[in-house]
Amino acid sequence: MLDLPLSDHNSVISEIVKLGSSDFVCDFQKIRRDVLNNKQGECPHCKHTKYVKFGFKSGSQRYKCKSCNRSFTEFTDTWIAGLHHKDKIDDYLELMVQEQSLDKIKVELAINKKTAFDWRHKILSSVSDSDNDDFTGICIILI
Numbered sequence: 429m430l431d432l433p434l435s436d437h438n439s440v441i442s443e444i445v446k447l448g449s450s451d452f453v454c455d456f457q458k459i460r461r462d463v464l465n466n467k468q469g470e471c472p473h474c475k476h477t478k479y480v481k482f483g484f485k486s487g488s489q490r491y492k493c494k495s496c497n498r499s500f501t502e503f504t505d506t507w508i509a510g511l512h513h514k515d516k517i518d519d520y521l522e523l524m525v526q527e528q529s530l531d532k533i534k535v536e537l538a539i540n541k542k543t544a545f546d547w548r549h550k551i552l553s554s555v556s557d558s559d560n561d562d563f564t565g566i567c568i569i570l571i
C-alpha cells in the first residue's frame with residue numbers, strides 16, 4: 429500500500445465529493461454494474477473473467493463465476509461490502525473532507541466511534557490501493 433500523506437487522500441476524496449454525487453453508493457453500484465455487465469470485470473474470488481448474471485439479491489445484481497461457481501455482487505470484495513448504514517457514506521465522505529474529528533463525525537451521523545474509525549480505515553486503504561489505470565471513473569477509485 430502506498431503511504432500517501434493524509435492531505436493527498438483528502439484531495440482524492442474531495443474530487444469525488446466535488447463530482448456532485450449526492451448518492452455515492454448508488455453511483456458506485458451503477459459504475460460497477462456497468463463494468464461487470466460489459467464483461468470487463470472479474471470474479472472477486474478467483475479472478476476468472478467468465479461469469480454469468482445470477483439474479484438479484486437485496487437490490488444488487490448477482491453474478492456467478494463459471495470457474496469457481498461462487499456468486500458475487502457489485503459490492504463483493506469492495507470496501508462497501510458488508511457496511512451497515514450505506515446511506516450515511518455520502519455524509520461521511522463530506523465530513524472527512526472537512527477534516528472533522530472522529531468524535532464529531534460519530535455525533536453527526538449517529539454511528540459509533542468504532543464504525544467511524546473502521547470506515548476511515550477502509551476509505552483510506554481503498555484510495556491507497558487505487559494505483560492502477562484500468563478504472564473508468566474516479567468513483568471506481570474506491571473499489
Ligand SMILES: [Zn+2]
Pocket residue numbers: 471472473474475476493494495496497498
Ligand atoms: Zn471465481
